[in-house]
Every structure is written in C-alpha cells, then in structure tokens.
Amino acid sequence: MTVEPQATPILTVDNLKTYFSLREGWLKAVDGVSFTIDQGEIVGMVGESGCGKSVCAHSILRLLKTPPANLSGRIEFKGADLLSVSNSEIRKIRGGHISMIFQDPMISLNPVLTIGRQISETMILHQDLSRAEARSRSVELLEMVGIPGAEKRARQYIFQLSGGMRQRVMIAMALSCQPEILIADEPTTALDVTIQAQILELIKEMNRKLGTAVLLITHDLGVVAGYTQRVMVVYAGKIVETASTKTIFSRPWHPYTIGLMGAIPRMGKAQDGYLANIEGSPPSLIGLEKACAFHSRCQYAMEECLNQVPEFVETEPGHFVRCFNPRFDRRQDL
Amino acid sequence: MNETLGIIRRYLEQGILAKAGLGIVFLIILFAIFGPMFVRFGPTEQDLSIVLNAPDSRHLLGTDELGRDILARVAYGARNSLFIGIISVGMAMVMGVTIGLLAGYWRGVLDRLIASLMDAMLAFPPLVLAIAISAALGPGYLSIMIAIGIVFTPFFGRLVRGVVLSVREMEYVLGARAIGTRDVKIILRHILPNIAAPIIIQVSLGLAYAILVEAGLSFLGVGLTPPAPSWGSMLRDGYGYMQMAPSMAISPGVAIFVTVLGFNFVGDGIRDALDPTQQRVFKETEQ
Amino acid sequence: MSEEVLIKAVGLKKYFKDKGSYLPGVTTPVTKAVDDVSFEIRRGQVLGLVGESGCGKSTLGLSILRLHESDAGQVFYKGTNLFDLKQNALREYRQYMQIVFQDPYSSLNPRMTVNQIVKEPLDNFNLGEKKWKADRVDELLELVGLSPEHKKRYPHEFSGGQRQRIGIARALASDPQFIVCDESVSALDVSIQAQILNLLVDLKKQLALTYLFISHDLMVVYHVSSRIAVMYLGKLVEIAEREDLFSKPLHPYTQALLSCVPIPDPEVEEKRERIILSGDIPSPMNPPTGCHFHPRCRFSQEVCQREYPELRNISENRYVACHLV
Numbered sequence: 035m036t037v038e039p040q041a042t043p044i045l046t047v048d049n050l051k052t053y054f055s056l057r058e059g060w061l062k063a064v065d066g067v068s069f070t071i072d073q074g075e076i077v078g079m080v081g082e083s084g085c086g087k088s089v090c091a092h093s094i095l096r097l098l099k100t101p102p103a104n105l106s107g108r109i110e111f112k113g114a115d116l117l118s119v120s121n122s123e124i125r126k127i128r129g130g131h132i133s134m135i136f137q138d139p140m141i142s143l144n145p146v147l148t149i150g151r152q153i154s155e156t157m158i159l160h161q162d163l164s165r166a167e168a169r170s171r172s173v174e175l176l177e178m179v180g181i182p183g184a185e186k187r188a189r190q191y192i193f194q195l196s197g198g199m200r201q202r203v204m205i206a207m208a209l210s211c212q213p214e215i216l217i218a219d220e221p222t223t224a225l226d227v228t229i230q231a232q233i234l235e236l237i238k239e240m241n242r243k244l245g246t247a248v249l250l251i252t253h254d255l256g257v258v259a260g261y262t263q264r265v266m267v268v269y270a271g272k273i274v275e276t277a278s279t280k281t282i283f284s285r286p287w288h289p290y291t292i293g294l295m296g297a298i299p300r301m302g303k304a305q306d307g308y309l310a311n312i313e314g315s316p317p318s319l320i321g322l323e324k325a326c327a328f329h330s331r332c333q334y335a336m337e338e339c340l341n342q343v344p345e346f347v348e349t350e351p352g353h354f355v356r357c358f359n360p361r362f363d364r365r366q367d368l
Numbered sequence: 369m370n371e372t373l374g375i376i377r378r379y380l381e382q383g384i385l386a387k388a389g390l391g392i393v394f395l396i397i398l399f400a401i402f403g404p405m406f407v408r409f410g411p412t413e414q415d416l417s418i419v420l421n422a423p424d425s426r427h428l429l430g431t432d433e434l435g436r437d438i439l440a441r442v443a444y445g446a447r448n449s450l451f452i453g454i455i456s457v458g459m460a461m462v463m464g465v466t467i468g469l470l471a472g473y474w475r476g477v478l479d480r481l482i483a484s485l486m487d488a489m490l491a492f493p494p495l496v497l498a499i500a501i502s503a504a505l506g507p508g509y510l511s512i513m514i515a516i517g518i519v520f521t522p523f524f525g526r527l528v529r530g531v532v533l534s535v536r537e538m539e540y541v542l543g544a545r546a547i548g549t550r551d552v553k554i555i556l557r558h559i560l561p562n563i564a565a566p567i568i569i570q571v572s573l574g575l576a577y578a579i580l581v582e583a584g585l586s587f588l589g590v591g592l593t594p595p596a597p598s599w600g601s602m603l604r605d606g607y608g609y610m611q612m613a614p615s616m617a618i619s620p621g622v623a624i625f626v627t628v629l630g631f632n633f634v635g636d637g638i639r640d641a642l643d644p645t646q647q648r649v650f651k652e653t654e655q
Numbered sequence: 656m657s658e659e660v661l662i663k664a665v666g667l668k669k670y671f672k673d674k675g676s677y678l679p680g681v682t683t684p685v686t687k688a689v690d691d692v693s694f695e696i697r698r699g700q701v702l703g704l705v706g707e708s709g710c711g712k713s714t715l716g717l718s719i720l721r722l723h724e725s726d727a728g729q730v731f732y733k734g735t736n737l738f739d740l741k742q743n744a745l746r747e748y749r750q751y752m753q754i755v756f757q758d759p760y761s762s763l764n765p766r767m768t769v770n771q772i773v774k775e776p777l778d779n780f781n782l783g784e785k786k787w788k789a790d791r792v793d794e795l796l797e798l799v800g801l802s803p804e805h806k807k808r809y810p811h812e813f814s815g816g817q818r819q820r821i822g823i824a825r826a827l828a829s830d831p832q833f834i835v836c837d838e839s840v841s842a843l844d845v846s847i848q849a850q851i852l853n854l855l856v857d858l859k860k861q862l863a864l865t866y867l868f869i870s871h872d873l874m875v876v877y878h879v880s881s882r883i884a885v886m887y888l889g890k891l892v893e894i895a896e897r898e899d900l901f902s903k904p905l906h907p908y909t910q911a912l913l914s915c916v917p918i919p920d921p922e923v924e925e926k927r928e929r930i931i932l933s934g935d936i937p938s939p940m941n942p943p944t945g946c947h948f949h950p951r952c953r954f955s956q957e958v959c960q961r962e963y964p965e966l967r968n969i970s971e972n973r974y975v976a977c978h979l980v
Contacts, residue, residue, distance in 0.1 A: 082844040082846060196935040196936070198935055199935065226707035226708050226936060227707065227871065227912060227915045227916055228707060228911060228912065228915050228931075228936070229707075229935070229936065230915070230917075231914075231915035231929055231931055231932075232931055232932070234917075235929070235931055253844065253845065254917060255845075255919040256916065256917025256918050256924075258919070259917065259918060259919045259920055259921045259923075259924045260917050260918070260921070260924035260927075261924075279921045280921045280922070283919065283920060283921050283922075293846065294846060295919065297845050297846050297848070297849035298845060298849075298874070298919055299849075299852065299874045299877060300874060300877075300918070300919065301874075301877060301901055308853050308856070309849035309852055309853055309878070310849070311846060311849035311850045311853055312846040312849070312850075313850075315814050315816065315846075315847065
C-alpha cells in the first residue's frame with residue numbers, strides 16, 4: 035500500500051436500505067449501511083455469503099429490479115443523490131464514472147460480440163469516440179491489463195479466453211472511461227489462487243496508475259489483508275465493524291470479526307488444534323427482530339443485545355464497532 | 369407428503385387458467401363417468417322419426433341423422449375418448465420411460481440404437497404414423513390404443529432419456545454408487561423419483577393430444593367402428609349436415625375443444641408449479 | 656512411521672479421449688487427467704492433495720475408489736488390489752472406503768429423507784437388523800452434530816453446513832477406515848467451514864480414520880493434513896511432510912503456490928514477495944513438453960523443456976519432480 039490517498043470522499047452512502055418484498059415478508063438485505071469511499075483508496079467490504087455486500091454494491095448503481103427491491107437512503111456522488119437521479123443520469127454514471135466487475139466473467143460478458151467491440155461500446159457511449167478511435171484505444175486497454183497479443187485478442191470472443199483473461203477483459207472494460215470508482219464484486223472468487231494473485235495485483239496496479247478508487251467486495255480475509263487500506267465487515271445487512279486494515283487485523287473488536295479471524299486456518303496452528311468456530315449459522319434476513327443480529331451466536335451477549343440494535347461506537351479514531359460489548363482482543367490470542 | 373402438498377398449493381396459486389383447467393378436467397371426468405347414467409337415451413338408440421332435430425326439451429343437444437340423441441353420444445363418447453386417452457398414454461409412458469431409462473442410464477450401443485429408433489419415429493407427423501399403424505391393425509379400440517401408444521412412446525422416451533442423462537451425473541448418484549448401491553436400486557430410488565416431474569407434465573399434455581389424435585383417427589375413418597360413439601366420428605358424420613343440424617358437429621367439436629384445452633391448462637399449471645420459483649432480483653445493465 | 660500402509664496407488668492413469676474426428680491420420684487429443692500417479696497413505700495419516708483447477712485431483716480421488724475407471728495402474732487397500740476385483744467383490748470393499756463430496760446441494764438425493772440417506776449404506780451391506788439400523792442412524796446423526804429428530808426431514812430443509820454433516824454421516828455409516836474428502840469444505844462459508852473442519856479432525860481421532868483430503872485451499876489442507884502432495888496437470892510434483900512443505904517448498908510450483916495464498920495479516924502481506932506466475936494454467940488437453948511446469952517456471956532450463964523430471968525420493972518422506980533440485 036504505497037499510495038496515500040487523499041482523504042476526499044467521492045462517494046457517500048447514507049443509511050442505505052435495500053429491502054425485497056417477498057411473500058413471507060420483507061427481506062432486509064441491506065439494513066442501514068453508511069460509509070464513504072475516498073478518492074483513490076481501496077476499501078474492502080468483507081462478509082460471508084448472504085450478508086448483503088453484493089446487494090449493497092448493486093444498489094449503488096441501481097442494478098436491482100424495483101420491485102421487488104425497495105431502496106431508501108441517500109447515495110451522494112458528485113453532488114447528486116444516485117438513488118433519485120433519472121434513469122438516463124444513472125446510465126451515464128454506470129461505466130462512465132462508477133464501474134463494476136463481477137465474479138463470473140462468463141455470464142457478465144457478451145458471448146457473441148468480439149472483445150474489442152465490447153470494450154469499444156462503453157467508450158463510444160460515454161466518451162463520444164469514433165469507432166476507429168475506440169478500437170485502437172481498446173487494444174491499448176488490453177495491453178494495459180496485461181493481455182499479450184492484444185491486437186489479436188481484440189478480435190476474439192470470450193469463450194476463447196481463460197478465466198483469468200476474461201477477468202482482465204472485464205477490468206479493461208470497466209476502466210476504459212477512467213471511472214472514479216471501480217466496484218469489484220468478488221472478482222477473484224471463481225479463480226485459482228495463482229490467477230487470483232495476478233488479478234489482484236492488476237487491480238492494485240490500476241488503482242495506483244489511474245487513481246481509481248476501488249470497493250473490493252470479498253469473503254476472503256486474506257485478500258482484504260493484502261489489498262485494502264480500509265475494511266468494512268458486514269453481517270446480516272449491516273456493517274458491524276470498520277477501521278483501517280492494519281487496525282482491524284491487530285485489534286478486532288466485534289465478536290463476529292474476532293470469530294471470523296479465528297475461523298481461518300493458518301500456519302503456526304498445530305494440526306490437532308481446533309479452529310475457533312462460530313456456532314450456529316447466519317440469521318434469516320426476513321423478519322429480523324429488534325436486536326443485534328449476531329446475539330444468538332455471540333459468546334459475549336448481554337441483556338441489551340437481545341432488545342436493541344446496537345449503534346456504532348468509535349472505540350478509537352477511525353475505528354467503529356457496532357456492539358454493546360466490544361472486546362479488546364490481540365491477534366496472538368486468535 | 370409435505371412436498372406434494374407444497375406442489376398442490378403452488379399449483380393453486382397459479383393464475384386463473386390453471387384453476388380453470390383443473391375445473392374443466394374434473395368436470396369432464398365426472399361427465400364421462402356419470403354422464404351416461406343420467407342420460408335418458410342410449411347412444412345407439414335410433415328413432416328415425418326425429419332425425420336431425422334441433423335441441424329441445426327431450427334431446428338437449430338435438431338428434432343426428434339416425435335419430436340418436438347427440439347428448440348421449442357425447443357422453444358415451446367422452447368415456448371412449450378418456451378411456452382410450454388414458455390407456456394409450458399410460459402404455460406410452462411405461463414403454464417410453466423404460467427405453468428412456470435403458471438408453472440414458474446404460475448408454476453405449478443400446479443408447480444409440482434406441483435413440484436412433486426414437487428419432488426415426490419422431491420424424492413422422494404423429495397423426496400420419498397413427499393412421500398408418502391403426503389402418504394396419506384394423507379398426508377397433510385395441511388398435512387405436514396401440515397406435516397412439518406406439519406413436520407417443522418416443523415423446524416419453526426422448527424426454528426421459530434427456531432427463532436421465534443429466535440426473536445420472538448428479539453427485540448423489542455417484543454417492544449412491546460409492547456406498548455400494550446396485551444399479552437397479554439406483555434407478556428406482558435415485559433416478560426415477562427425480563425425473564417424475566417432467567414425466568407427469570408430459571402425461572397431462574399427452575392426454576390432451578391423445579384425445580385429439582383419437583378424434584382425428586375416427587374422423588378419418590380408421591378409428592372406432594360405428595356405431596360406437598366417438599367424438600371424432602361424430603365430427604365426421606356431422607360435417608355433412610352442418611347446415612341442417614349444426615349441433616351434430618358443434619357438440620362433439622366443443623367437447624374436444626374444451627377437453628383438450630383443460631388438459632393443456634393443467635399441464636402448464638403443473639409445469640409451473642414444479643418449477644423452482646426463483647425470483648429475478650438482479651437485472652442486467654441497460655448498456 | 657511404523658503404521659501399516661492402508662492405501663497404495665501405483666501408476667494411476669486416467670485419460671479422457673476427445674470424441675475427435677474419424678479422419679485417418681488425425682490423432683484425437685487426449686486429456687491426461689491423471690498421468691502416472693503413485694503414492695502411499697499409512698493408517699491414521701491424512702494425506703492432503705492440493706492443486707488448482709484442471710490438475711486432476713478430483714479425478715484422482717474418484718479413481719482411487721474406482722468411481723471412475725482408470726486406464727492404467729493399481730490401487731491396493733491393505734494389500735488387496737482393488738483393480739483386480741469384479742464388481743460384486745468391489746462392492747464389498749466399499750464399506751471400508753468412503754467419500755464426502757464437495758457440493759452439499761447436489762450430493763444428497765433431494766427426494767430422500769435424512770433417515771433414508773444415512774440408512775442406505777447399512778441396507779446395502781446388510782449390516783444388521785432393523786432395530787439396530789435405526790439406532791445406528793441416530794448414533795451417526797449425533798456423531799456429526801445433528802439430532803435424531805432430523806431424520807424425517809428432507810435435505811432442502813437444511814443449510815449447506817448441515818447437509819455436509821449429513822453427507823459425512825452417510826460416509827461413516829458402514830464404519831469405513833479410509834475416507835476421501837473431495838473438496839468437502841470448499842463450498843462452505845468461512846465460519847461453517849471451520850465447524851466442518853473441526854468435525855472432520857474430531858472424527859478422525861475418535862474413529863481412527865485415514866483421510867485423503869483434496870482441496871485447492873492450501874491453508875485448509877495445511878490444517879488437517881500430516882503429509883501433503885502437490886499436483887499439477889495430472890502429475891504429482893512434490894510430496895512432503897506438512898511442516899517441511901510449508902517451511903521449505905522445493906518445487907518452483909509449490910513455492911509460487913505458497914506465495915500466492917492470501918494471508919490474513921496485513922503486516923505479513925505488505926512485506927511479502929509474491930511470485931506471480933505469468934500466463935494461464937495450461938489446459939490438461941495440451942500439456943507442455945518435458946516438465947509440465949516449465950513455461951511458467953522462473954528457473955526453467957533447457958533440460959526442463961526436453962525431458963520430464965520423474966518424482967524422486969530425495970530424502971526421508973520427501974519427493975520432488977524437478978531437474979533442478
């Protein structure tokens with residue numbers, strides 16, 4: 035992490051709530067999430083499956099079908115509230131100012147268009163380039179993301195590429211219009227470890243070179259440790275802890291964060307040792323009661339935890355924990 | 369059990385068509401079973417003094433060219449149509465599922481043989497093939513049922529083979545082998561229950577089509593022998609008398625139409641009820 | 656290491672022939688999923704098998720149990736050559752060798768109750784009377800952390816982690832000695848994964864089991880295994896005791912793999928030297944000549960391109976397939 039980002043927020047999410055109306059009730063996928071993304075920084079959003087992180091990302095760019103989705107809150111970007119701007123406005127923002135890459139490039143890329151054509155499309159749309167200009171720029175972009183033989187590749191189709199290559203193409207597409215923010219939704223989850231390393235290094239390099247801020251969404255704490263400057267831990271639709279990466283790993287306060295870190299196998303633990311695991315499983319997001327969503331699995335739960343939803347507590351500058359009973363726990367104990 | 373109730377519930381939550389279809393099928397079945405008991409006249413009872421009458425209080429649908437009560441003939445015709453439909457589709461299902469399973473599970477030469485045979489049969493328009501077989505076997509109940517049964521077998525066979533091909537790759541089938549389950553038991557316990565859904569759908573749609581084919585065969589004269597009442601032969605007979613006694617053709621026509629429609633709706637309803645209802649939440653970007 | 660050898664694989668080969676064309680003179684491409692693999696597992700050990708997608712590890716796991724028929728080689732279980740057995744005799748041996756699959760959603764028959772699923776092996780092997788079997792099912796469910804009340808329910812009523820437990824119960828039913836864990840925790844969330852890993856470690860101790868633990872996740876493999884084998888494009892490139900492998904990996908691929916694993920510690924990550932391999936994982940349909948790894952290897956020499964390095968025993972319990980070691 036060599037770049038010190040200027041702490042200028044470019045995106046401010048304020049009390050975002052994304053509820054889905056289902057037959058059984060409201061599914062509160064995102065339940066009051068607030069955070070900012072500063073210019074040029076890489077922020078991690080980490081949580082297990084179903085915690086709402088992906089829905090949160092989709093909400094920012096209004097990629098959800100409403101209904102059944104129901105969004106409320108405010109997302110401030112360049113002076114406008116993304117949740118209330120018109121459809122044509124949000125379309126300009128998608129790809130032009132805020133881009134997104136997804137987990138599975140196979141389904142996110144168009145199988146019947148050549149790669150060059152797909153990358154060009156975005157630029158023609160947002161930047162008014164001519165087809166020829168866009169095409170040569172596409173080749174440049176493919177080189178930038180490290181695809182050898184870019185000229186030839188631009189004329190190929192996605193099925194002719196490997197998983198890692200396809201992700202690079204997605205990244206090229208996403209960065210083609212020099213967006214201020216790149217949202218990466220589990221970009222490496224489907225990739226092998228050696229390819230994952232390549233892609234993450236690429237994202238880091240693009241952040242450094244182009245100054246694009248990155249919202250890196252993942253379930254892998256290792257990825258977060260290596261590639262983000264700040265982290266948000268998400269559980270049951272809410273952020274339960276957020277701090278700088280170094281801080282959160284050395285001083286996790288929320289019992290869920292502590293549990294999560296303890297559950298990861300690492301070197302140095304004897305084979306016969308147990309992984310500190312978190313009993314039980316995540317709650318259903320339908321009909322959440324007025325209580326801390328983690329209380330049934332928490333070994334430090336108190337009376338209050340069953341009756342109220344905890345708010346953020348700033349335990350040290352820049353370190354926020356949503357807990358009535360935050361614990362100070364050194365990493366060595368984990 | 370719970371599962372079946374869940375399916376029934378989901379079926380009833382479908383739109384009006386599914387429910388209407390269920391109602392129609394139910395009524396037709398009632399009509400076929402009990403109708404003939406309540407009709408005043410026999411289906412072959414001739415009364416040459418009242419030929420080609422319009423509907424009146426005694427003959428609710430009028431009389432045909434031999435003075436027979438049309439309503440009675442429609443009622444008995446319903447029995448015939450349903451009977452033939454159920455038996456022939458039943459036959460097709462048993463044969464089709466068997467060869468589909470054989471082909472799909474054991475593959476190899478057997479599979480290629482069966483698949484080619486089915487493809488060959490499917491190359492013919494079903495009605496044409498049915499006519500050919502029926503004509504070869506001569507008129508009568510049995511030959512119609514055999515004809516329709518044979519013609520429909522490849523529909524089931526192809527369907528089952530396809531589903532078996534995918535189910536046999538499922539990990540739980542591999543798991544069954546790993547715990548020592550024998551092939552026959554794997555087919556009965558692991559494969560069959562999991563391919564039941566499309567088979568059921570095919571059955572309901574098949575019934576609709578079978579009734580249509582039977583009507584077609586009878587219309588063309590290679591179906592049931594007169595004077596046995598059959599909707600198809602009634603159509604053929606009534607065709608010539610459209611101006612004088614339209615009820616002769618319209619009555620069986622409407623009966624066929626309504627029955628086939630009903631079974632179709634039911635088939636669609638079952639298919640939708642069995643579909644895992646996934647809610648589409650994420651939409652594609654618009655550019 | 657005085658324990659007996661429970662499983663011994665010798666020269667296993669599993670090739671998939673592409674349908675290809677029937678034109679004369681055109682060779683159909685062959686995918687060598689498992690290409691001459693040999694190893695041993697002693698009783699009570701856990702051999703971890705690690706590798707990336709396409710390396711053939713899952714195929715290897717299935718081949719050992721003859722759930723895939725191999726094209727060459729043999730597997731011995733306590734001295735008996737499994738590959739010599741006919742189907743009926745093989746079936747008898749299946750009691751002793753079981754498998755836990757990766758996908759909790761497709762590894763259980765959705766139309767069978769938990770009771771039926773766990774009871775099936777007991778029925779197949781005729782292990783006891785009706786009452787005994789019912790009790791055994793209860794016992795197994797409790798062993799894996801479920802309750803006998805769950806017997807009447809269907810798999811879809813359970814979460815992923817619970818389904819894996821059901822799968823484990825099924826595998827344990829016939830009282831096996833050897834279990835292949837084929838990516839058994841890969842489809843689970845971190846916190847659930849920890850639960851299941853703990854369960855597997857527990858069961859191993861309690862029931863004196865022997866595992867072949869297959870995973871692409873190095874850290875998970877580290878946690879459960881005593882010995883680890885690294886696989887690349889159908890071949891084993893390194894086998895070593897766990898601590899040896901992680902502290903001093905010898906094969907360049909192992910070194911790269913270890914350096915790419917994300918470590919949840921920002922301080923360590925910052926100082927780390929990552930060996931970023933160039934290029935993609937080659938397709939097993941078209942493996943490079945000589946050493947399969949040479950195109951991506953930073954130490955590659957001329958000999959590496961020419962000749963395939965055999966897996967050599969370079970020290971006690973340590974095997975490497977590399978010309979430069």
